[in-house]
Amino acid sequence: MAMLLSEKQIAQLKRRVTETPHPREMVLDVLHAIQEAKGWVSDEGIELAAAILGLTPLQVEEIATFYDKIYRRPVGRKVIHVCDSICCWSRGSEAIMLRLQQLLGIAPGETTADGMFTLLPTCCLGACGDAPAVRIGKNLYGRVTPEDLAGILEGERTEAGP
Amino acid sequence: MRICAPLLFKNRQPSRTVFLEGYRKTGGYQGLKKALRDMTPAAVRQEVKASALRGRGGAGFSTGLKWSFFPADEPGDKYLVCNGDEMEPGTFKDRQLLLADPHHLLEGILIACYALGIATAYIFLRDAYRDCAANLERAMAEARDAGLLGDNILGSGFNCEIHLHRSAGRYVCGEETALLNSLEGRRPNPRAKPPFPAVKGLFGKPTALNNIETLANVPHIITGGADWYRGLALTEQGAGTKLYGLAGHIETPGCVELPIGMPLGELIRDFGGGVWQQRSFKACLPGGASTPYLTAAHLDVALDYDPLEQLGTRLGTGGVVVFDDRTCMVAATLNLLRFFARESCGWCTPCRDGLPLVCWLLERIESGQGSHEHLAMLQEQLRHINGRSFCALALGAMGPVEGLLRHFTEEVVDHIRRGCCPLKN
Numbered sequence: 001m002a003m004l005l006s007e008k009q010i011a012q013l014k015r016r017v018t019e020t021p022h023p024r025e026m027v028l029d030v031l032h033a034i035q036e037a038k039g040w041v042s043d044e045g046i047e048l049a050a051a052i053l054g055l056t057p058l059q060v061e062e063i064a065t066f067y068d069k070i071y072r073r074p075v076g077r078k079v080i081h082v083c084d085s086i087c088c089w090s091r092g093s094e095a096i097m098l099r100l101q102q103l104l105g106i107a108p109g110e111t112t113a114d115g116m117f118t119l120l121p122t123c124c125l126g127a128c129g130d131a132p133a134v135r136i137g138k139n140l141y142g143r144v145t146p147e148d149l150a151g152i153l154e155g156e157r158t159e160a161g162p
Numbered sequence: 163m164r165i166c167a168p169l170l171f172k173n174r175q176p177s178r179t180v181f182l183e184g185y186r187k188t189g190g191y192q193g194l195k196k197a198l199r200d201m202t203p204a205a206v207r208q209e210v211k212a213s214a215l216r217g218r219g220g221a222g223f224s225t226g227l228k229w230s231f232f233p234a235d236e237p238g239d240k241y242l243v244c245n246g247d248e249m250e251p252g253t254f255k256d257r258q259l260l261l262a263d264p265h266h267l268l269e270g271i272l273i274a275c276y277a278l279g280i281a282t283a284y285i286f287l288r289d290a291y292r293d294c295a296a297n298l299e300r301a302m303a304e305a306r307d308a309g310l311l312g313d314n315i316l317g318s319g320f321n322c323e324i325h326l327h328r329s330a331g332r333y334v335c336g337e338e339t340a341l342l343n344s345l346e347g348r349r350p351n352p353r354a355k356p357p358f359p360a361v362k363g364l365f366g367k368p369t370a371l372n373n374i375e376t377l378a379n380v381p382h383i384i385t386g387g388a389d390w391y392r393g394l395a396l397t398e399q400g401a402g403t404k405l406y407g408l409a410g411h412i413e414t415p416g417c418v419e420l421p422i423g424m425p426l427g428e429l430i431r432d433f434g435g436g437v438w439q440q441r442s443f444k445a446c447l448p449g450g451a452s453t454p455y456l457t458a459a460h461l462d463v464a465l466d467y468d469p470l471e472q473l474g475t476r477l478g479t480g481g482v483v484v485f486d487d488r489t490c491m492v493a494a495t496l497n498l499l500r501f502f503a504r505e506s507c508g509w510c511t512p513c514r515d516g517l518p519l520v521c522w523l524l525e526r527i528e529s530g531q532g533s534h535e536h537l538a539m540l541q542e543q544l545r546h547i548n549g550r551s552f553c554a555l556a557l558g559a560m561g562p563v564e565g566l567l568r569h570f571t572e573e574v575v576d577h578i579r580r581g582c583c584p585l586k587n
Contacts, residue, residue: 123333
């Protein structure tokens with residue numbers, strides 16, 4: 001369990017939990033920290049979060065499975081979120097999703113064989129003025145065309161490094 | 163083209179965020195100063211009530227009235243929660259505000275807390291807005307260093323702390339009681355009302371909940387006064403300005419601040435560049451994904467709460483989403499309903515099971531396999547779901563279905579009669 005976060009990180013989180021009047025409110029902060037370190041939250045991650053927060057694993061699990069930006073299954077180094085809500089849909093998000101499937105050779109929900117990208121649909125990213133929008137890892141791309149995608153993926157691979 | 167001096171967007175510049183120094187240069191924190199120095203909390207509440215400000219998050223409830231239910235003068239822990247979940251498709255105004263000028267929100271929160279006797283505020287921000295979170299963190303640090311946040315603010319004896327909470331993505335968290343559960347670290351199913359949050363909210367304590375844009379209006383009401391603020395609107399009963407979104411099939415999408423009561427057609431033509439690709443206007447969502455459609459017959463309507471309610475729709479978040487004449491309204495409605503069905507928290511049956519059924523019916527009709535029986539079932543679901551769900555999510559979800567059946571029944575029937583989508587074939 002300790003391998004998910006360093007002893008120092010665990011101690012820091014535990015200290016914040018004791019200092020907070022309502023420790024449970026930190027559950028997302030702890031889950032974010034674990035996901036930040038490992039990319040996703042494993043069963044061991046749930047148990048670690050529970051231990052830090054003084055909750056049962058079930059209490060943490062019902063939070064973790066509720067939010068779609070907490071990943072309870074392994075994902076690639078970068079998750080590609082393709083917005084499929086109304087504004088992006090009206091400006092071609094279906095073609096964006098199809099092109100990404102072609103370029104990556106995977107279906108939505110899958111991860112590329114090299115472990116680089118996971119492809120997921122997402123609800124509105126709040127970028128309706130720049131539709132269609134795609135988020136890759138921490139980067140938001142607006143006014144994307146199918147022709148842009150090969151270059152965008154190349155840039156993301158370069159940024160990720162070997 | 164109408165010219166309007168912006169309030170909330172007065173510091174907005176392309177790709178640049180204004181922080182404390184710039185915010186102060188244009189009169190920033192004068193409202194807080196005035197409230198703390200010259201006004202009692204009750205006087206601030208009275209001014210906001212007189213301003214006729216209505217909630218900008220979607221429901222449009224009177225802010226002054228909401229605050230009047232709050233036990234401001236009673237002792238004990240109380241909270242202000244700023245709803246920054248902004249996950250209604252077509253809505254991206256709060257993000258624009260936080261990218262332009264995060265201190266605007268902080269000043270609004272501080273004045274609201276002073277007015278309501280609150281010492282602790284939370285900003286609940288959606289997961290996708292990482293850039294906004296960074297802006298807010300920097301702004302809070304600046305405010306603390308300048309004596310505008312923390313203990314004894316501006317030497318007035320008023321104390322206030324603001325905490326930023328980042329969510330992890332779910333539409334239902336924008337529902338105020340689901341948001342409270344989320345903040346507390348519980349599964350964000352909505353809570354039963356009553357008790358209302360003003361009585362028993364966050365951690366069981368009285369809690370005031372307001373949207374980002376709503377709170378950002380408060381400093382202007384305090385500096386300019388309620389009468390001036392009301393006079394900014396183009397309608398008699400309206401008040402203030404609005405951050406309107408322009409998205410969908412529009413030539414130049416974006417977010418623009420204009421008076422409440424802007425005529426819909428004028429907004430689309432003058433500030434959105436009209437319908438894209440020289441096509442014609444077919445319909446729009448006037449205020450985000452959950453507001454029933456308007457059609458070309460409604461382009462003269464004033465974008466204000468009451469006039470839109472008279473047309474059977476809502477101003478909602480002010481996020482206008484335009485559809486051109488090539489859009490299939492069955493397909494558009496199906497897209498919207500898939501969003502709501504996916505985002506349902508699953509707590510109550512009408513929403514959890516009803517919305518997927520509505521999606522299935524729309525899929526049948528869109529794919530040419532629909533019958534008149536399916537259309538009747540769609541009308542039936544409208545009656546079954548509306549008013550019977552635990553929270554407003556399902557009610558909002560049925561808004562587009564209601565609009566579809568009200569304005570585009572002929573198009574739906576055409577799908578059934580031809581056995582295919584008339585706009586695709």
